[in-house]
Amino acid sequence: MTVKDILDAIQSPDSTPADIAALPLPESYRAITVHKDETEMFAGLETRDKDPRKSIHLDDVPVPELGPGEALVAVMASSVNYNSVWTSIFEPLSTFGFLERYGRVSDLAKRHDLPYHVIGSDLAGVVLRTGPGVNAWQAGDEVVAHCLSVELESSDGHNDTMLDPEQRIWGFETNFGGLAEIALVKSNQLMPKPDHLSWEEAAAPGLVNSTAYRQLVSRNGAGMKQGDNVLIWGASGGLGSYATQFALAGGANPICVVS
CATH class of the missing domain: 3.90.180.10 (Medium-chain alcohol dehydrogenases, catalytic domain)
Known part of the structure; x- marks a missing residue:
């Protein structure tokens, strides 16, 4: 086999x-x-x-x-x-x-x-x-x-x-x-x-999606709220891309830094 x-x-x-x-x-x-x-x-x-x-x-x-x-x-x-x-x-x-x-x-x-x-x-x-x-x-x-x-x-x-x-x-x-x-x-x-x-599509988001979610959205993270300014360092990478989307979806203001 x-x-x-x-x-x-x-x-x-x-x-x-x-x-x-x-x-x-x-x-x-x-x-x-x-x-x-x-x-x-x-x-x-x-x-x-x-x-x-x-x-x-x-x-x-x-x-x-x-x-x-x-x-x-x-x-x-x-x-x-x-x-x-x-x-x-x-x-x-x-x-x-x-x-x-x-x-x-x-x-x-x-x-x-x-x-x-x-x-x-x-x-x-x-x-x-x-x-x-x-x-x-x-x-x-x-x-x-x-x-x-x-x-x-x-x-x-x-x-x-x-x-x-x-x-x-x-x-x-x-x-x-x-x-x-x-x-x-x-x-x-x-x-x-x-x-x-x-x-x-199923394989791609796991690590970066869960990391960004934990940091910004989960009860063990930052507790992001509507209107918050969220600094996203490295916003063009996998983790930063998800963090940007979570911030936008949550009504926050993503401030993105890329190199």
């Missing part, structure tokens, strides 16, 4: 959830990675001179072990966020430090501490497998994944998951991200894919 066989089955109008669940998983899949042994390749260079094309690889990597509360997803579309640029130029620090620290959390988390990092913090796709304890999702479900990977064991995160001491950005501070043919996510990252959106 190859990933192409899986994609063909997903796109077949005759496939049922049972058919998707019965598909054998491949031993490996293609993924965008950076390599731990190359973290010093840009040493001494200015940021503007660090070229991600030299550090990013397209590799065949093993399908990771599926743990409790997790899902393997066939990625139909993903998107590029600036955290993938940071990862690829090893700034402000190498993300392999994140993977090493996560690997010390538990035996299961050791899966993430590898000599390569599969990057990417957005996806739209189809659930292939779910781990023990996952009841809300099943093989064949069309989903999008948000970027917050959180353990949800500490009371610190009950009111705001961003305050959980074990919250991480998936595909940046964890491995097995979305710029790949298959991704590993926590099931609590999943949301139903809107039927009216294409795979690409």
